[in-house]
Amino acid sequence: MTMNSRSTVPLLVQDLRCEYQDNPLGIDVVQPRLSWKLASAQRGVVQSAYQIRVTETSDVLWETGQVLSPQSIHVPYGGSVLRSGQRCTWRVRVWDGNDRPSAWSEPAWWEMGLLHPSDWQAHWIEPGWQEDPNAEPPCPYLRTTFSVEGPVSSARAYITSLGLYELFLNGQRVGDACFTPGYTSYHRRLQYQTYDITALLQEHENAIGVILGDGWYRGKLGAFSQRNTYGERLALLVQLHLRYADGHQQLVLSDEGWQATTGPLLRSDLQAGEVYDARLEMPGWNRPGFDARQWQKVEAVSYPKDHLVATTGPLVRPHEEIAPIALVRTPKDETVVDMGQNFAGVVRFSVQGPAGTTVRLQHGETLDAQGNFTTAHLHVPQRWQEVRYTLKGEAEEGYTPHFTFHGFRYVKVEGFPGLPSLEQFTGLALYSDLPETGTFECSDPPINRLQQNILWSQKSNFLEIPTDCPTRERTSWTGDIQVFARTGSFLMQTAGFLSKWLQDLAAEQVADGQVANIVPSPVLARPGKAVSVPWITRAVPYPGKSFPTSAGWGDAAVIVPWTLYQCYGDQRVLEEQYASMKAWVEYMRKQAKKQPWFRRLNPLSWSKQEKHARQSYLWDTGFQFGEWLEPDESLFGPKMAIGILKRMLFSAPLVATAYFAHSTHLLAETARVLGKEEEAQEYETLHHRITEAYQATFIGRDGQIHPDKQASYVRALAFDLVPPALQRAAVDHLVRLIKENNDHLGTGFLSTPFLCHVLSEHGQVEVAYALLKQDAMPSWLYEVKKGATTIWEDWDGIGEDGTPKGSLNHYAKGSVGSWLYQVVAGIELGTPGYKHIRFRPRPGGGLTAASAGYHSLYGEVASSWQMRDGTFTLTITVPANTTAIVFLPDAEARQVTEGGQIVETVEGVIQVNQEQEATVIEVGSGTYAFAYPFSKNNE
Numbered sequence: 046m047t048m049n050s051r052s053t054v055p056l057l058v059q060d061l062r063c064e065y066q067d068n069p070l071g072i073d074v075v076q077p078r079l080s081w082k083l084a085s086a087q088r089g090v091v092q093s094a095y096q097i098r099v100t101e102t103s104d105v106l107w108e109t110g111q112v113l114s115p116q117s118i119h120v121p122y123g124g125s126v127l128r129s130g131q132r133c134t135w136r137v138r139v140w141d142g143n144d145r146p147s148a149w150s151e152p153a154w155w156e157m158g159l160l161h162p163s164d165w166q167a168h169w170i171e172p173g174w175q176e177d178p179n180a181e182p183p184c185p186y187l188r189t190t191f192s193v194e195g196p197v198s199s200a201r202a203y204i205t206s207l208g209l210y211e212l213f214l215n216g217q218r219v220g221d222a223c224f225t226p227g228y229t230s231y232h233r234r235l236q237y238q239t240y241d242i243t244a245l246l247q248e249h250e251n252a253i254g255v256i257l258g259d260g261w262y263r264g265k266l267g268a269f270s271q272r273n274t275y276g277e278r279l280a281l282l283v284q285l286h287l288r289y290a291d292g293h294q295q296l297v298l299s300d301e302g303w304q305a306t307t308g309p310l311l312r313s314d315l316q317a318g319e320v321y322d323a324r325l326e327m328p329g330w331n332r333p334g335f336d337a338r339q340w341q342k343v344e345a346v347s348y349p350k351d352h353l354v355a356t357t358g359p360l361v362r363p364h365e366e367i368a369p370i371a372l373v374r375t376p377k378d379e380t381v382v383d384m385g386q387n388f389a390g391v392v393r394f395s396v397q398g399p400a401g402t403t404v405r406l407q408h409g410e411t412l413d414a415q416g417n418f419t420t421a422h423l424h425v426p427q428r429w430q431e432v433r434y435t436l437k438g439e440a441e442e443g444y445t446p447h448f449t450f451h452g453f454r455y456v457k458v459e460g461f462p463g464l465p466s467l468e469q470f471t472g473l474a475l476y477s478d479l480p481e482t483g484t485f486e487c488s489d490p491p492i493n494r495l496q497q498n499i500l501w502s503q504k505s506n507f508l509e510i511p512t513d514c515p516t517r518e519r520t521s522w523t524g525d526i527q528v529f530a531r532t533g534s535f536l537m538q539t540a541g542f543l544s545k546w547l548q549d550l551a552a553e554q555v556a557d558g559q560v561a562n563i564v565p566s567p568v569l570a571r572p573g574k575a576v577s578v579p580w581i582t583r584a585v586p587y588p589g590k591s592f593p594t595s596a597g598w599g600d601a602a603v604i605v606p607w608t609l610y611q612c613y614g615d616q617r618v619l620e621e622q623y624a625s626m627k628a629w630v631e632y633m634r635k636q637a638k639k640q641p642w643f644r645r646l647n648p649l650s651w652s653k654q655e656k657h658a659r660q661s662y663l664w665d666t667g668f669q670f671g672e673w674l675e676p677d678e679s680l681f682g683p684k685m686a687i688g689i690l691k692r693m694l695f696s697a698p699l700v701a702t703a704y705f706a707h708s709t710h711l712l713a714e715t716a717r718v719l720g721k722e723e724e725a726q727e728y729e730t731l732h733h734r735i736t737e738a739y740q741a742t743f744i745g746r747d748g749q750i751h752p753d754k755q756a757s758y759v760r761a762l763a764f765d766l767v768p769p770a771l772q773r774a775a776v777d778h779l780v781r782l783i784k785e786n787n788d789h790l791g792t793g794f795l796s797t798p799f800l801c802h803v804l805s806e807h808g809q810v811e812v813a814y815a816l817l818k819q820d821a822m823p824s825w826l827y828e829v830k831k832g833a834t835t836i837w838e839d840w841d842g843i844g845e846d847g848t849p850k851g852s853l854n855h856y857a858k859g860s861v862g863s864w865l866y867q868v869v870a871g872i873e874l875g876t877p878g879y880k881h882i883r884f885r886p887r888p889g890g891g892l893t894a895a896s897a898g899y900h901s902l903y904g905e906v907a908s909s910w911q912m913r914d915g916t917f918t919l920t921i922t923v924p925a926n927t928t929a930i931v932f933l934p935d936a937e938a939r940q941v942t943e944g945g946q947i948v949e950t951v952e953g954v955i956q957v958n959q960e961q962e963a964t965v966i967e968v969g970s971g972t973y974a975f976a977y978p979f980s981k982n983n984e
């Protein structure tokens with residue numbers, strides 16, 4: 046073993062990040078956390094110490110000196126108190142395991158935003174005209190001018206709005222983010238953005254222009270397209286800070302001096318789409334020298350500023366540009382552009398024709414069984430996902446929508462002058478700017494397509510908030526992200542995005558600990574005020590006073606922060622969410638103590654003390670969604686009502702009690718991580734009692750669980766609720782159900798993430814592969830076979846006869862992804878944040894190769910295996926400052942080589958052990974290629 050052998054290979058410190066971001070501008074975290082990566086061509090590299098220096102020009106704000114610590118992620122800033130607008134530059138250097146220092150890193154920086162409400166001297170302004178709240182009024186355009194006299198060394202714009210904004214300075218769009226200021230629980234937390242506008246300023250007259258859109262604030266929202274959820278008036282708050290080269294400062298504020306009008310953007314709605322009349326354009330409206338005499342006054346209004354928060358999560362930006370693959374003439378004689386990919390975004394198009402011609406684009410996910418354009422499967426209103434553009438009649442004109450997005454693959458084109466050509470249409474995928482972190486590929490092309498579909502469903506639904514689908518509801522159902530968080534956190538760096546969302550979840554948590562089913566919740570939109578919503582919104586499972594939350598949905602409060610802690614080693618998210626996590630568990634505890642009506646009426650149950658005590662650990666009251674959308678269930682019509690009723694009668698307590706146990710366990714673990722030992726013990730005891738009650742009530746002596754369905758066994762095994770002596774029997778029952786179902790899965794939203802994991806954990810890896818490779822309905826590859834490019838909500842999203850059903854872009858069932866990365870390719874967490882990694886690929890299912898890569902906070906983790914000519918090779922990459930354990934399946938240590946050498950003698954290898962089914966090798970950082978003869982028949 047030659048860990049840290051002395052050599053002259055340089056050690057580099059790079060990729061400096063502050064709060065996960067590369068040089069963030071305008072944050073309000075008062076102790077920002079700093080992370081960096083070590084890079085070295087050498088193996089077995091560790092960090093033994095670090096030194097950080099933070100400066101502001103020549104002032105030192107924080108100098109740590111040499112700190113003996115391996116910590117290289119999330120080191121909290123500990124220097125002097127930071128003030129609004131402060132620019133902090135930092136560098137770091139480290140020492141390796143042999144106490145050799147690296148050079149200082151390149152400098153990085155972060156800049157503070159406006160930390161106090163009193164920093165906001167600007168006034169909220171809104172257009173000075175009356176609007177009919179029930180109409181969909183045109184978008185307001187606002188402008189003002191100001192003068193710059195002398196050289197400006199730096200300038201910032203701080204801006205937010207009620208509704209959405211687009212900001213322009215001297216005719217130039219400021220930034221490239223869409224749907225700003227984003228979507229939060231607006232009356233509790235409203236984000237502002239900070240922009241560096243130095244380069245956009247000019248001497249003398251300058252002009253600011255802003256367009257406002259309805260967005261989530263007052264546009265159509267949720268399944269019932271309710272309007273004016275957060276308010277009826279759009280408003281703007283903006284403040285420019287100019288610092289001149291001679292040191293003096295100038296503020297430019299939104300105030301009564303601004304002017305407003307309406308223009309070509311006649312309607313704009315996230316769901317319904319946009320109406321734009323290019324004949325009404327106002328050339329130069331956002332530049333100096335424009336004649337705005339016809340514009341109206343604005344009004345200064347006194348909306349609050351004490352709930353403004355800096356943006357720390359990633360904003361939405363345009364990503365892939367998608368070229369259409371076909372122009373379809375449907376049996377109904379419609380002209381339809383096929384983008385070849387279902388996604389969330391818009392179409393940028395160009396057109397040429399006479400002034401006054403209106404082009405209409407309608408966006409949908411699929412064609413129907415006859416091959417015609419349809420949106421019927423989504424049960425959405427008539428005017429929906431539609432863009433109408435009226436030409437001004439120039440040589441060639443183009444349009445990109447401003448404040449709307451659609452979930453679509455097909456675009457029905459009407460009113461187009463002449464025959465459209467494909468080059469005139471480009472799809473723009475819009476989603477939150479999360480770094481992509483994960484890749485997966487294997488020797489089976491349909492599985493690779495499945496993986497792509499999972500990623501596309503994530504992209505389509507990670508747009509400001511984690512949504513159920515980008516089409517029908519577009520709301521953030523807690524249950525959906527709860528099941529998908531682990532898979533999503535492999536594919537993309539979710540920390541900033543989901544932490545932001547968790548803050549809204551906590552902000553809207555009801556006093557008794559209930560978590561809204563949707564966050565942000567339309568019903569809880571205005572604190573202390575019940576929102577008037579259609580009766581049906583109250584009658585169906587929406588959160589709020591009239592309808593309680595559900596197990597598996599509210600548990601997002603616990604499971605999502607825990608997942609972030611696991612994937613990113615982020616302890617602060619646990620600290621910040623702890624009160625919310627605990628409140629949710631306490632809510633469940635109260636629900637469990639309640640007796641259901643049928644028990645209260647049953648005199649036989651009154652006397653049995655022991656049973657009575659046990660019952661107070663069963664959550665068997667109130668509404669539950671249950672497993673949700675198993676293969677035989679439907680989301681619409683009488684089948685849905687019957688399904689909910691059946692679940693309420695037969696399986697609700699089974700599901701709810703399992704989540705009560707699971708979340709209580711995770712809360713106990715969280716308390717332990719946070720050093721709250723007493724609470725850890727309390728919740729561990731509670732967990733123990735729930736588990737006992739669960740086992741006594743639901744698990745038979747033969748390991749059978751009722752209802753005898755796949756989900757019942759998967760959940761119980763995944764949450765460790767089956768006593769060890771009955772685990773084998775429970776697994777056998779699960780396998781029996783799968784076999785009786787001809788190797789088809791039978792799970793819904795809640796258990797699908799665990800199905801294959803439970804099988805491979807319990808010696809049934811081939812059954813898991815059989816499910817993965819199944820391509821008859823219900824299965825993942827049935828979707829692929831039917832040409833899906835995203836994950837469907839229902840297992841039969843497109844029937845055998847081509848009939849579409851439900852949403853075709855719901856990520857929940859794509860949660861099988863975690864099994865591909867963790868088990869097929871074998872990249873598994875050892876300790877939180879991947880400080881220690883477990884590589885344990887489990888070949889099977891006839892695959893001959895699989896590989897995955899993951900950009901952890903420490904650096905690139907990779908695992909790639911293949912079987913060829915009787916040899917199994919596994920190539921892994923372990924980032925510097927981490928260690929790993931590698932399980933080589935069916936290997937014998939004496940036959941294993943690395944780079945052609947006997948493994949024990951290889952640099953970086955710490956230890957080699959032989960276990961029954963694997964050779965187990967502990968290694969330090971570096972890339973290793975292990976090889977050995979492999980006899981297992983994998984055909």
Ligand code: BGC
Binds near residue numbers: 513514524
């Ligand atoms: C949504 C789901 C959600 C469910 C509640 C549906 O309408 O689209 O994804 O979780 O309702 O069970």
